[in-house]
Amino acid sequence: KQEVTQIPAALSVPEGENLVLNCSFTDSAIYNLQWFRQDPGKGLTSLLLIQSSQREQTSGRLNASLDKSSGRSTLYIAASQPGDSATYLCAVWGDKIIFGKGTRLHILP
């Protein structure tokens, strides 16, 4: 059974710093991995989708990597801004799409 873990559960960093969010999964037989952002009480905004044949995807200040063999993905956020404060979720696609519990990110002005 696929399990998805995100560490840390919460993170506070000063504005301007680069940071890395981690996602690990137990079953490497996946199709895709997608990173989402969730603001409090709101829906999920898609950030990046990495297909299983890809190693990374980039969008603006965001870079997501995927290492299937080790069951890990990272989301790198460059030059963090207060507007980046949100919960970041990773979702792993196998038979079903399984979500991690998320990392609550707080960027300190």
Added chain:
Amino acid sequence: EPEVTQTPSHQVTQMGQEVILRCVPISNHLYFYWYRQILGQKVEFLVSFYNNEISEKSEIFDDQFSVERPDGSNFTLKIRSTKLEDSAMYFCASNRGEKEKLFFGSGTQLSVL
């Protein structure tokens, strides 16, 4: 940019009542999903729907739940007799192909009293 639309944004109901949550997926998408998120917990898969039938469902999606695509644009989730533990945020999602990027609506917060 096209988006998935959900109505209502909030729904309050009494235990035992039926509720229908509504979604309008992105127009050229073919795969539709319902997820839920209980406060403070993970987003959980409920059901996927393709070609006018359920393609997969989780153990949460019991006989009290049903989905329907009544016309070419709407996708609904019905809970026949709500329980307290059905209180959650319900998200509709869609994608163009089964392995393509998933787009979520902003959710319906269901409160069962």
